[in-house]
Amino acid sequence: MNWESWSQFWAMGGDGLYVWSAYLVAIVVIFTEIAVIGLTRRSILEHLGRYAKIARKERKPRIDDSRF
16 A cells, blocks of 8 residues: 555554554553563462472482482
8 A cells, every 4th residue: 555644554544443453452462471471480480499499408318318
């Protein structure tokens, strides 16, 4: 398409509201997904850190470990 002005570009031949709202929704969904993935990752790493700390406290040396 050939637009003569920026206002015609933004209007997209009368479909501008639909086009730009679709882009906006897609961008919001993508950023939300990135944020959720980051929060989930942080939660998993914190959980694994607590689990590792508990496992280190509960670990008792075996007889074979004393040789090293």
